[in-house]
Amino acid sequence: MRVGIGYDSHKFSEGRPLILAGVKVPYEKGLAGFSDADVITHAIIDALLGAAALGSIGRFFPAEEKYKDAYSISLLKETKQLLDDKGLQVVNIDATVILEEPRLDTYWSQMNENISSALGIEASAVNIKAKTNEKMGFVGRKEGIAAIAAVLLRGPQKVPTSKQGNLLGYGRNG
Ligand SMILES: [Zn+2]
Secondary structure (H helix, E strand, O other): OEEEEEEEEEEEEOOOOEEEOOEEEOOOOEEOOOOOOOHHHHHHHHHHHHHOOOOOHHHHOOOOHHHOOOOHHHHHHHHHHHHHHOOOEEEEEEEEEEOOOOOOHHHHHHHHHHHHHHHOOOHHHEEEEEEOOOOOHHHHOOOEEEEEEEEEEEOOOOOOOHHHHHHHOOOOOO
């Protein structure tokens, strides 16, 4: 098992759509960023890459023309491919988005569907929730949105070393 953590934040900007976990959420502003600035999906991608010891999101999805206004759920699908290549599977994801506005109550199931289907995992393996920041700091002043995510990965199976083998009851002679 491998654990990973991811954090992201983006500031609000006029004239941009607000995309959170792949859902276009109606609001007076969106988030500024090179891609679609999907703060939840970015935190999840960083957590997945971290758990896989693959560095961070900027390594695979740099601010290049190819990723301009990219739909981050597509980047999540590319991240899944990186995990597949290492023989790693997602056990579960827990994410918190920290914002004062807007309320997201009606979007949880669609967000869950977007994340879980991009990764090919059960909906029950994904949890996304929201907190306000009690009006403190940049989130509290409604300057932007932050997100944090934790993930657990399984695999790849390793051949037990002789010591582990003994502990597991393998590799004994007679
Ligand atoms: Zn981001």
